[in-house]
Amino acid sequence: MTPEVSRSYVLPSHANTRKTDAIRELLPHWRRGLIHAQVIQSRRMREGRRLGYIKTSAMPGYLSQRQWKSVVNQVNAALRSWQARMTSAMKAPIAAIPDLTDAQRRALYKANLRHEWWANAALEPLVIDLMRSSLPLPNFASCRTMAMDASCVTLEAAESGSPHAVWARISRRPGEGTLLIPLGRNRHESTAPGERRNFLQVTVSDRDVIYRVVRNRAKAKIRRPKDPKVLGVDWGMCSMASTSDGRRLGTAVYTWLVARDQQLMALEAALRRQGVRPTDSRRYRRFQGRIREYVRNEVGRIINRLVRDPQLAEIVVEDLDFRSPKLSKRMNRLITRAGRGAWSAKLASLEADTGVSVTAVHAAYTSRACSGCGYVDKRNRPSQAKFRCAFCGRVLNADINGARAIRQRRSLSGIGPAMPRHQVLAQIDEEFLRRWRTDPRQLRERPLRPSRRANGARLAPVNGDSGVIAEEPSLGVETFSRDTG
Numbered sequence: 467m468t469p470e471v472s473r474s475y476v477l478p479s480h481a482n483t484r485k486t487d488a489i490r491e492l493l494p495h496w497r498r499g500l501i502h503a504q505v506i507q508s509r510r511m512r513e514g515r516r517l518g519y520i521k522t523s524a525m526p527g528y529l530s531q532r533q534w535k536s537v538v539n540q541v542n543a544a545l546r547s548w549q550a551r552m553t554s555a556m557k558a559p560i561a562a563i564p565d566l567t568d569a570q571r572r573a574l575y576k577a578n579l580r581h582e583w584w585a586n587a588a589l590e591p592l593v594i595d596l597m598r599s600s601l602p603l604p605n606f607a608s609c610r611t612m613a614m615d616a617s618c619v620t621l622e623a624a625e626s627g628s629p630h631a632v633w634a635r636i637s638r639r640p641g642e643g644t645l646l647i648p649l650g651r652n653r654h655e656s657t658a659p660g661e662r663r664n665f666l667q668v669t670v671s672d673r674d675v676i677y678r679v680v681r682n683r684a685k686a687k688i689r690r691p692k693d694p695k696v697l698g699v700d701w702g703m704c705s706m707a708s709t710s711d712g713r714r715l716g717t718a719v720y721t722w723l724v725a726r727d728q729q730l731m732a733l734e735a736a737l738r739r740q741g742v743r744p745t746d747s748r749r750y751r752r753f754q755g756r757i758r759e760y761v762r763n764e765v766g767r768i769i770n771r772l773v774r775d776p777q778l779a780e781i782v783v784e785d786l787d788f789r790s791p792k793l794s795k796r797m798n799r800l801i802t803r804a805g806r807g808a809w810s811a812k813l814a815s816l817e818a819d820t821g822v823s824v825t826a827v828h829a830a831y832t833s834r835a836c837s838g839c840g841y842v843d844k845r846n847r848p849s850q851a852k853f854r855c856a857f858c859g860r861v862l863n864a865d866i867n868g869a870r871a872i873r874q875r876r877s878l879s880g881i882g883p884a885m886p887r888h889q890v891l892a893q894i895d896e897e898f899l900r901r902w903r904t905d906p907r908q909l910r911e912r913p914l915r916p917s918r919r920a921n922g923a924r925l926a927p928v929n930g931d932s933g934v935i936a937e938e939p940s941l942g943v944e945t946f947s948r949d950t951g
């Protein structure tokens with residue numbers, strides 16, 4: 467069987483108030499069913515039995531048989547995902563149990579994989595501890611989502627020319643017949659590849675009822691081009707994305723955002739003068755929504771453009787950060803959130819969609835590290851836009867250097883994702899020392915050798931000071947030899 471990925475899409479509701487109210491009225495019964503089913507399934511789990519089907523004919527009559535099937539499946543899905551998270555969370559505490567032989571520890575790992583947590587005297591206290599601290603069982607008491615699968619919903623495509631896209635035929639509570647909900651089109655959904663499943667996720671909020679459908683499609687094969695390309699990508703503000711092969715993408719975004727920022731601040735000030743809280747203003751919220759959507763679209767557009775290159779096999783990235791000191795705090799928060807959201811959503815599905823793999827690296831010091839020699843120094847950045855290495859003299863655009871430094875970080879071993887910054891620096895320094903036999907810690911304490919720029923830039927342009935790459939190390943290092951070993 468080919469592995470599949472599924473994606474959900476919101477379809478706009480075309481249901482009238484009567485139908486919407488009928489859905490709202492179903493929620494408390496559904497929730498009661500979820501809690502009931504969870505009690506049964508949790509007991510099974512503790513007894514070491516498999517989660518399986520519950521004989522729905524034996525369940526109370528406040529839900530129909532069909533609804534009970536969906537409810538049990540929803541509970542099972544939530545519990546299985548909880549089990550998976552618990553299995554991986556248990557690894558560390560098992561590794562930390564003192565005084566075990568290798569064989570004993572292996573046996574515990576195996577029991578953990580089989581979820582035998584309650585039957586095992588060594589595992590039980592660990593699992594209880596994790597349930598108290600970080601991984602409680604799913605709580606359905608406040609659940610607002612009904613996952614209706616094929617046992618209680620049928621999705622039918624509407625006839626062409628209809629204002630609707632889909633009719634959802636939902637089985638109702640005993641004695642109530644079926645409910646027919648018309649749903650509108652979602653451009654992304656109707657053009658998405660793959661099959662629409664007979665599945666409807668219905669979320670009831672205070673304001674409205676949200677309907678999501680799911681499409682399944684085959685997972686893309688991992689790309690293995692003849693000449694595989696690994697691309698470092700640095701997210702920033704002057705150009706939204708810079709790549710290790712020297713491209714700068716989304717260069718117009720910043721100008722657009724600066725203009726919107728001024729409008730946003732002006733609107734906020736005007737609202738405050740009228741005594742209106744900006745978050746209470748529909749106009750303000752809509753304006754923010756527009757900015758968010760723009761950022762999301764740009765991020766998506768850039769990534770689509772990168773993966774169009776058939777040779778691209780891997781993207782190396784660090785945490786995305788769009789902040790700019792020239793934008794207001796509010797704007798920075800807005801675009802960082804929108805950008806991060808779009809970026810992580812895109813990344814999560816990139817491999818499944820395109821076969822391009824994604825590697826995340828530690829972000830520390832990538833903006834100060836020279837992509838040529840690996841030297842880290844804050845003086846490598848004479849300005850926001852320019853990179854000039856104080857050791858090897860390399861001069862290039864700071865964002866492009868950042869993208870290259872990110873790409874190189876991938877092959878620097880020993881840097882874990884949660885490592886503190888000073889340890890990351892120690893690793894980079896060690897690599898530098900090994901390579902150049904020069905201690906970067908001492909270099910950083912030395913004053914910069916007075917450069918020609920400092921001496922004479924104001925007086926007379928000296929030959930070689932017009933952006934030409936300087937060849938010699940400018941920190942006053944006498945000799946350095948490349949490690950050829």
Ligand SMILES: [Zn+2]
Pocket residue numbers: 836837838839840841855856857858859860
């Ligand atoms: Zn350098």
